[in-house]
Amino acid sequence: MLQNREEGAGNLNSLEALEILREAAENPARQATQWQEEHGGKVIGFLLSDVPEELIHAAGFLPYAVNAEEGKLEFADAHLQTWACSFSRNALAVALQDKISFLDGLIIPQTCDTTRMLLGIWKHVRPLPLMENYRLPRQVDRPSAGAYLYGELERIKKRLEEFRGKKIEEGALKNSIALYNHNRQLLRQLYGIQVEAPQVLSSKDLFKIIKAAMVMPREKLNQLLRQLFAVLKEEKECFTRASRHQLVISGTLLEPLELLDFINEKGGVVVADDLKNGFRYLEADVAANGDPLEALVQRQLKRMPAAFYEIREKRRAEYLVKLAREKEAGGVIFLHLKFCEPENYDYYDNMQAMEKAGIPAIRIETAYGGIPLGQLQTRVHAFIEMLGGEDAVR
Amino acid sequence: MPWQTAELMKQLMADYYAQGAEAKEKGIPVAWVTAVSPVEIIYAAGLFPFYPENFGAVASARKLADKFSIVAEAKGYAHDLCAYSRCGIGDAHSQEHPLGEIVKPDLLLCCNTQCGSLSKWFEVAGRFYHAPYFLLDAPQVGMELDELTTRYYVAQLQELIAFLEDYTGKKFDYDRLREVMGYANEACRLWNEILDTAAMKPAPFGFFDACFHMAPIVTWRGTPQAVDYYRKLKQELEERIKNKVYAIENERYKLYFDHIPLWPKMRWFSDICASHHALVAVSQYTHSWAYSFDLDRPLESLAENYTEEFVNRVFEHRIQRKIKLMQKYDVDGFMLFSNRSCKPNAFGLYDKKNIISKLTGLPGVVFEADMSDLRFFSEAHIMAKLEPFFEQLESA
Ligand code: SF4
Numbered sequence: 001m002l003q004n005r006e007e008g009a010g011n012l013n014s015l016e017a018l019e020i021l022r023e024a025a026e027n028p029a030r031q032a033t034q035w036q037e038e039h040g041g042k043v044i045g046f047l048l049s050d051v052p053e054e055l056i057h058a059a060g061f062l063p064y065a066v067n068a069e070e071g072k073l074e075f076a077d078a079h080l081q082t083w084a085c086s087f088s089r090n091a092l093a094v095a096l097q098d099k100i101s102f103l104d105g106l107i108i109p110q111t112c113d114t115t116r117m118l119l120g121i122w123k124h125v126r127p128l129p130l131m132e133n134y135r136l137p138r139q140v141d142r143p144s145a146g147a148y149l150y151g152e153l154e155r156i157k158k159r160l161e162e163f164r165g166k167k168i169e170e171g172a173l174k175n176s177i178a179l180y181n182h183n184r185q186l187l188r189q190l191y192g193i194q195v196e197a198p199q200v201l202s203s204k205d206l207f208k209i210i211k212a213a214m215v216m217p218r219e220k221l222n223q224l225l226r227q228l229f230a231v232l233k234e235e236k237e238c239f240t241r242a243s244r245h246q247l248v249i250s251g252t253l254l255e256p257l258e259l260l261d262f263i264n265e266k267g268g269v270v271v272a273d274d275l276k277n278g279f280r281y282l283e284a285d286v287a288a289n290g291d292p293l294e295a296l297v298q299r300q301l302k303r304m305p306a307a308f309y310e311i312r313e314k315r316r317a318e319y320l321v322k323l324a325r326e327k328e329a330g331g332v333i334f335l336h337l338k339f340c341e342p343e344n345y346d347y348y349d350n351m352q353a354m355e356k357a358g359i360p361a362i363r364i365e366t367a368y369g370g371i372p373l374g375q376l377q378t379r380v381h382a383f384i385e386m387l388g389g390e391d392a393v394r
Numbered sequence: 395m396p397w398q399t400a401e402l403m404k405q406l407m408a409d410y411y412a413q414g415a416e417a418k419e420k421g422i423p424v425a426w427v428t429a430v431s432p433v434e435i436i437y438a439a440g441l442f443p444f445y446p447e448n449f450g451a452v453a454s455a456r457k458l459a460d461k462f463s464i465v466a467e468a469k470g471y472a473h474d475l476c477a478y479s480r481c482g483i484g485d486a487h488s489q490e491h492p493l494g495e496i497v498k499p500d501l502l503l504c505c506n507t508q509c510g511s512l513s514k515w516f517e518v519a520g521r522f523y524h525a526p527y528f529l530l531d532a533p534q535v536g537m538e539l540d541e542l543t544t545r546y547y548v549a550q551l552q553e554l555i556a557f558l559e560d561y562t563g564k565k566f567d568y569d570r571l572r573e574v575m576g577y578a579n580e581a582c583r584l585w586n587e588i589l590d591t592a593a594m595k596p597a598p599f600g601f602f603d604a605c606f607h608m609a610p611i612v613t614w615r616g617t618p619q620a621v622d623y624y625r626k627l628k629q630e631l632e633e634r635i636k637n638k639v640y641a642i643e644n645e646r647y648k649l650y651f652d653h654i655p656l657w658p659k660m661r662w663f664s665d666i667c668a669s670h671h672a673l674v675a676v677s678q679y680t681h682s683w684a685y686s687f688d689l690d691r692p693l694e695s696l697a698e699n700y701t702e703e704f705v706n707r708v709f710e711h712r713i714q715r716k717i718k719l720m721q722k723y724d725v726d727g728f729m730l731f732s733n734r735s736c737k738p739n740a741f742g743l744y745d746k747k748n749i750i751s752k753l754t755g756l757p758g759v760v761f762e763a764d765m766s767d768l769r770f771f772s773e774a775h776i777m778a779k780l781e782p783f784f785e786q787l788e789s790a
């Protein structure tokens with residue numbers, strides 16, 4: 001893996017790029033404060049997932065995902081019940097600990113009942129100049145959804161314009177869309193390298209890069225990703241694709257990232273996922289031509305399925321079976337973030353679908369805020385061993 | 395003192411469940427609907443609406459929720475999901491049906507104005523029973539109802555009507571819709587007049603009475619039966635007022651309660667309040683069914699009434715609404731139930747309590763439990779919260 005590769009390809013640039021990205025994932029706030037110092041601009045926070053960052057970027061603000069910081073969950077206890085999911089508790093705790101006090105605004109997408117309630121509490125405990133819900137439609141099967149979403153995006157755009165004191169020009173929005181498309185494309189390419197050669201880019205590093213991608217100025221990010229990709233691509237050629245345990249991870253959010261080490265340790269590799277802080281973040285590009293708002297609408301309506309709502313034409317369980325087959329996965333790990341209701345309601349049907357398809361699957365419960373890693377490791381290892389162990393990889 | 399209408403209620407609810415069974419025999423499609431959804435459309439389309447939430451509430455009141463839940467949990471549904479859904483899902487996977495088997499859906503109509511649990515539960519049920527599922531999506535409404543939301547909702551009602559026309563093969567009857575909405579208006583009007591009597595000092599009627607008499611406004615809304623029921627209840631109430639029959643003895647205080655009762659412990663809870671001469675007079679819960687439809691603009695009016703439901707409003711609006719109800723009923727304190735089953739109502743209550751106390755000067759209390767599941771019930775915890783609250787109330 002990368003740490004011991006100094007004398008390998010030896011390209012300092014790529015190593016530096018990776019170091020910078022890792023550092024950004026571990027110390028995300030620095031990205032924002034530094035940008036503020038350099039540009040004097042405003043930072044708009046958002047929660048996962050599906051927030052149209054392109055709009056925020058086109059307004060000249062830095063979109064910043066409240067996702068990578070680790071908070072002390074107890075800080076949220078006086079405001080949010082302990083039986084709220086640890087993702088939302090963590091986000092609120094981080095705000096209450098003043099770890100993200102550089103934010104000028106916050107947009108919360110309403111993906112579940114928890115996110116539907118969170119903004120009100122947040123407004124009360126840590127008010128910010130711009131605070132908006134993103135009321136994304138919870139059905140995408142009928143024409144009404146698109147017309148509504150167009151209006152909702154217009155509303156958010158207007159709000160950003162008011163805050164900025166200036167209109168967002170169509171050209172600027174198109175540029176932001178192009179930038180983000182490129183950004184996603186590069187991330188997908190890196191994902192591909194991780195799949196083919198996790199010795200070159202470990203699963204954990206990949207997911208760290210995704211974390212970094214959510215907070216970094218995206219221009220700088222693209223530069224780093226390009227450098228990294230150029231070198232890793234070459235390096236990858238030195239490895240013949242080893243046979244590995246190919247796994248799909250499905251769930252709301254991947255946490256803790258150590259899980260990926262446990263997978264790699266046993267000769268496993270993540271070939272696909274549908275996580276909000278994973279592939280869902282890179283998956284969907286926006287059409288470059290035509291009305292940019294309409295393009296954003298279409299992207300949202302056509303995204304991969306998640307637990308927020310069922311899509312008639314793309315049912316999640318069937319989608320996951322298809323995905324696992326296409327990617328020739330030997331097994332599926334369902335990561336269940338404790339207290340995440342939407343995810344939990346899907347679990348039984350997802351599991352049934354896997355069973356019917358003859359794809360081994362396991363459910364692992366996780367949470368933000370530190371869970372016993374030993375147990376997690378044991379479970380992941382046991383699952384991979386069940387699939388055939390280190391030696392009998394396909 | 396027992397209500398004379400209690401007999402009628404029993405009859406009405408027995409009829410309701412019998413109708414469900416009969417619908418199946420007669421080939422009338424059964425549509426699952428959510429408590430706060432435009433059932434008026436379902437009646438107008440000639441379908442039988444079934445309320446699985448009511449099944450959950452009845453199971454809970456009979457202390458069966460834990461039992462159903464354990465079956466659901468064995469399938470991987472966690473005990474932190476809404477207990478109503480655990481009852482429904484548990485029944486679906488059970489061999490035994492202590493409450494009689496839930497009426498199976500031919501189609502499902504969910505409006506998510508209340509919560510996202512219902513929409514997920516209905517998705518699950520749609521897959522389980524192989525029935526088509528239709529979601530009426532209600533975006534959260536801010537301080538004012540916005541045109542974007544109403545337009546979206548109206549467009550969806552039109553889509554629903556097209557979907558039902560397709561399903562039944564019959565043209566949708568708008569005259570019938572107006573008739574049904576007229577019945578709903580009348581029942582809602584009577585229901586709210588009944589609720590209002592809780593403001594009298596002393597009052598003949600309180601929240602726990604409302605919980606008992608609530609089933610018809612949920613399950614029979616839109617029919618003449620509901621109107622008839624509430625007319626009779628109102629008459630009985632007027633008699634009681636004349637005869638000075640009151641909800642509790644020596645009423646000294648009035649309280650506001652949020653929001654669903656602890657179904658399996660309702661008696662226990664109401665006795666505690668009564669022993670302190672406190673009448674729980676009002677709750678946003680029982681006031682949910684206060685629709686007033688404009689029959690000249692049926693779809694717009696349905697959209698306005700259903701999206702403006704309190705659960706679908708933002709934090710600040712919900713605080714205002716609670717305070718308005720507290721003022722209207724002139725309460726002396728308030729109790730907020732942090733209900734594990736109901737995240738959209740529980741989250742935010744800690745701060746709401748502080749804000750409301752600050753704004754109104756009223757004492758308040760928040761306690762934790764589950765509306766259905768006794769495994770999350772701790773008498774010691776609740777008493778530890780309630781005792782200081784009553785002391786505060788009595789010393790004020
Ligand atoms: S993790 Fe689940 S419950 Fe938590 S905010 Fe996200 S969707 Fe909602």
Ligand code: SF4
Binds near residue numbers: 654736
């Ligand atoms: S109790 Fe709450 S979560 Fe459950 S169905 Fe009712 S509104 Fe939804």
